[in-house]
Amino acid sequence: MVLAAERAALELREMPVPEPGPGQVLLRVLACGVCRTDLHVVDGELPHPKLPLVPGHQIVGETAEGRRLGVPWLGWTCGRCRYCTSGRENLCDEARFTGYDLDGGYAEYAVADERFCFPLPGGYPDLQAAPLLCAGLIGYRSLRLAGDGERLGMYGFGASAHIVAQVARAQGRRLYGFVRTGDEAARTFALELGCEWAGASGELPPEELDAAIVFAPAGELVPAALRAIAKGGVVVCAGIHMSDIPSFPYELLWGERVVRSVANLTRQDGHEFLALAPTVPVRTEVEVFPLEQANEALDRLRRGEIRGAAVLQP
Numbered sequence: 565m566v567l568a569a570e571r572a573a574l575e576l577r578e579m580p581v582p583e584p585g586p587g588q589v590l591l592r593v594l595a596c597g598v599c600r601t602d603l604h605v606v607d608g609e610l611p612h613p614k615l616p617l618v619p620g621h622q623i624v625g626e627t628a629e630g631r632r633l634g635v636p637w638l639g640w641t642c643g644r645c646r647y648c649t650s651g652r653e654n655l656c657d658e659a660r661f662t663g664y665d666l667d668g669g670y671a672e673y674a675v676a677d678e679r680f681c682f683p684l685p686g687g688y689p690d691l692q693a694a695p696l697l698c699a700g701l702i703g704y705r706s707l708r709l710a711g712d713g714e715r716l717g718m719y720g721f722g723a724s725a726h727i728v729a730q731v732a733r734a735q736g737r738r739l740y741g742f743v744r745t746g747d748e749a750a751r752t753f754a755l756e757l758g759c760e761w762a763g764a765s766g767e768l769p770p771e772e773l774d775a776a777i778v779f780a781p782a783g784e785l786v787p788a789a790l791r792a793i794a795k796g797g798v799v800v801c802a803g804i805h806m807s808d809i810p811s812f813p814y815e816l817l818w819g820e821r822v823v824r825s826v827a828n829l830t831r832q833d834g835h836e837f838l839a840l841a842p843t844v845p846v847r848t849e850v851e852v853f854p855l856e857q858a859n860e861a862l863d864r865l866r867r868g869e870i871r872g873a874a875v876l877q878p
């Protein structure tokens with residue numbers, strides 16, 4: 565499924581099987597998760613994607629020898645810059661990203677730099693493993709950067725939050741879910757995943773929070789989350805794109821409150837999270853679409869109609 569131009573529907577195309585370059589593996593795609601980032605790429609909200617592009621960066625694939633590998637968003641880094649040499653390859657200036665700078669997994673075959681692929685934990689079928697690769701591991705990075713506070717708020721209850729909630733509960737944290745006003749299905753989902761309270765994003769929780777993760781791409785949630793956190797608390801913006809953050813009184817930031825973003829992942833994040841997931845154990849809830857229905861999956865995600873994560877199956 566190919567993005568030929570931004571803001572256009574993906575096109576089903578017959579293409580040659582890609583040739584692996586040096587250090588790359590050829591994978592038969594078994595499943596590919598659909599991420600909100602894919603939506604931002606398709607909708608033209610991220611600058612300069614490769615075009616034409618095969619989107620998709622949560623690839624579960626198999627080599628010709630039958631090895632199962634996961635391909636994440638981080639597809640290549642320079643290995644030399646000051647970020648790469650200080651454990652921060654997620655910030656590499658020259659990084660290339662799967663399904664954005666490099667063709668991804670909305671396809672039957674994909675190639676990937678083997679150094680950036682992950683072996684996948686055995687207990688997960690292909691479809692259930694796919695959302696671990698971005699929703700899970702960038703979600704995990706967001707949780708780590710939220711600090712160790714006990715009372716954690718989550719704004720937006722999509723693919724990432726449904727995984728992070730399970731990890732956070734296993735760590736003994738108390739969870740508070742924030743969803744779109746009137747979205748009863750999302751509110752119920754948040755409660756099922758262990759939130760002790762769930763309400764609309766403009767509401768204040770019954771207690772002040774130690775940290776909040778904003779998964780939804782809506783800038784107005786940043787001041788809303790700042791209102792909900794205690795002094796010294798952190799608001800983590802987990803997405804790659806967000807609408808503008810409205811101006812807010814300094815008082816909301818005062819008291820050593822912190823607002824920060826999370827960018828991409830390091831391979832270290834991936835190894836840590838994929839080792840952790842089966843011990844929780846994280847269970848992913850997926851809605852499966854045939855590959856050729858990728859547009860339908862993206863539309864449903866745009867409308868907030870996916871419970872858990874959407875996954876494409878070639």
Ligand SMILES: [Zn+2]
Nearest residue numbers: 642645648656
């Ligand atoms: Zn670099």
Ligand SMILES: [Zn+2]
Nearest residue numbers: 599601698699
């Ligand atoms: Zn993603």
